Amino acid sequence: MAKGFSKKELEKMLTDTLIPVEPNQDYLSRLQARLVTYRGRSPVNGWMIVAILATAALIAISALGLVMRILVALGGFVGILLNRRRSRSRVDMLTT
Amino acid sequence: MALAKIAGTDSEAFGELYDRHVRRIYNYIYYRTGNHHDAEDLTARVFQRALRHVGSFEDKGVPFTAWLYRIAHNLVANWHRDRSRRPVVPLDQHVAVSEIAVHPEVEAIAHEEQGILLEAVRKLPDDRQQLLILKFVERMSNAQIGEVMGRTEGAIKSLYHRTLNTLRVDVSELEKKSKGS
Numbered sequence: 001m002a003k004g005f006s007k008k009e010l011e012k013m014l015t016d017t018l019i020p021v022e023p024n025q026d027y028l029s030r031l032q033a034r035l036v037t038y039r040g041r042s043p044v045n046g047w048m049i050v051a052i053l054a055t056a057a058l059i060a061i062s063a064l065g066l067v068m069r070i071l072v073a074l075g076g077f078v079g080i081l082l083n084r085r086r087s088r089s090r091v092d093m094l095t096t
Numbered sequence: 097m098a099l100a101k102i103a104g105t106d107s108e109a110f111g112e113l114y115d116r117h118v119r120r121i122y123n124y125i126y127y128r129t130g131n132h133h134d135a136e137d138l139t140a141r142v143f144q145r146a147l148r149h150v151g152s153f154e155d156k157g158v159p160f161t162a163w164l165y166r167i168a169h170n171l172v173a174n175w176h177r178d179r180s181r182r183p184v185v186p187l188d189q190h191v192a193v194s195e196i197a198v199h200p201e202v203e204a205i206a207h208e209e210q211g212i213l214l215e216a217v218r219k220l221p222d223d224r225q226q227l228l229i230l231k232f233v234e235r236m237s238n239a240q241i242g243e244v245m246g247r248t249e250g251a252i253k254s255l256y257h258r259t260l261n262t263l264r265v266d267v268s269e270l271e272k273k274s275k276g277s
Binding site: 005015021024057 | 107110111114115118122127132135136139140143144147158199209210214217218228229232233234260263264267274
């Protein structure tokens with residue numbers, strides 16, 4: 001590299017140095033596939049939102065039904081216990 | 097340009113734009129970052145951002161190519177800012193050049209010269225680096241560079257001459273340093 005090189009020499013050096021590089025072909029293919037997938041996953045897909053909301057609603061309803069059944073069963077169990085106590089106390093009163 | 101208008105809703109149109117521009121954007125980022133790893137990462141980000149916003153793209157005197165370059169330019173600027181906070185040394189900055197050297201027989205000498213020149217180019221301000229990459233790697237005319245950089249053709253011509261003058265001085269100084277060490 002000459003000490004005081006001319007503009008043309010510098011341009012020649014730049015032409016030889018700044019040359020296009022070729023990206024990895026696998027990388028280019030993967031990126032293209034990812035961009036297509038990315039688009040598919042965008043929140044614009046309305047059907048996916050509807051499906052998620054419907055599933056959430058079904059799960060909530062079934063969970064609520066289960067809770068109600070457990071509450072009713074507990075209530076019944078408590079009722080049975082109270083009845084037994086009452087009947088025992090009546091028997092005790094009659095015997096005394 | 098019509099392709100850019102429908103690319104917001106049409107995957108194939110976006111794929112076509114991707115095929116046309118990905119190598120240019122990759123090359124631009126590669127020469128701005130100096131390594132393939134970051135070039136791949138940032139190129140992916142450019143196209144992800146383009147995909148998100150291509151629907152709102154309107155040709156208001158700025159072509160789609162220039163729009164993409166501006167996204168790339170902003171991401172590279174952010175990358176340099178983040179990197180200045182935690183500096184790292186790129187390992188493959190000269191390897192790629194030697195891999196594609198036109199004259200293998202003078203590779204050893206050319207390798208050193210190119211290394212010095214690349215070092216000098218990377219020390220230039222952002223806009224001057226961008227100008228040199230667009231001119232020498234992308235082979236763009238001054239008018240095209242002006243569109244990308246948002247300047248007039250005359251301003252690009254003037255910036256180019258100032259850049260070459262600065263580069264001549266910088267390369268001579270770097271050469272002196274390398275010979276002295």
